[in-house]
Amino acid sequence: MGRLKLNILGLAEVRWTGAGSTKLASKTLIFSGGHTHVRGIGILFDVKTAKSLWSWYPVSDRVVVDKLVAKSLNLGIIHVYASTSDSEDVEVEKFYQKIEKARGYLKSQDIIIIMGDFNAEVEDERVKDVDGLSGIGTVNERGSRLIEWCQINDFAITNTWYQNHPRRQ
DSSP: OOOOOOSEEEEOOOOOOOOEEEEETTTEEEOOOOOOSOOOEEEEEEEHTTTTTEEEEESSSSSEEEEEESSSEEEEEEEOOOOTTTTTHHHHHHHEEEEEEETTSOOTSSSSEEEEOOOOOOBSSSSTBOOSSSSSSSOHHHHHHHHHHHHHHTOOGGSSOOOOOOOOO
C-alpha cells in the first residue's frame, strides 16, 4: 500500500487544552482547544509547508486560522469544527461569528479557504454558485444555514461539486 502524502491536514476532536504549536515527528501541529479535554481542533503541516507558515490565531476550540506566505498571494486557511445538529441555535450563531472573527485576521487580497466539518447536510440539488450536485440528498437545518452563509459571503461548498463515494444517509 502506498503512503498518503498530505501537505496540510485539518484535525477535529484534538482534545488538547489551550493553544499552541508543537512538532510531531517531522510535522508541525498548531492547535486550539478549550479549558477541558473536549473538542479542540488543529492543523498539521508537512515540513515544506510549515516553512511558509507566517502566523496563526487560535479563535476558539472550534475555529483556528493560519496564514501561509505564497509567491503571488498569501493563503489563509480557516479550519472549523461545528457543533452537531442537536446544539442550540445560539451556539451555531456564535460559531459563525467566530468564523467572521477569523476572517478578520486575513486581508481581502488573501486567498481564503475554509475547511473542516460544518456538521451540515446539503441536498443534491444545485444552489447557484454555492453547492454542486453531489450533496447527500436531504438538506438539514445546519445545511440551510451553511448555504445561506455561503451565499452572503461568496463562498462555495466545494466537496459537493465532485462525485464522491456513496455515503450513508
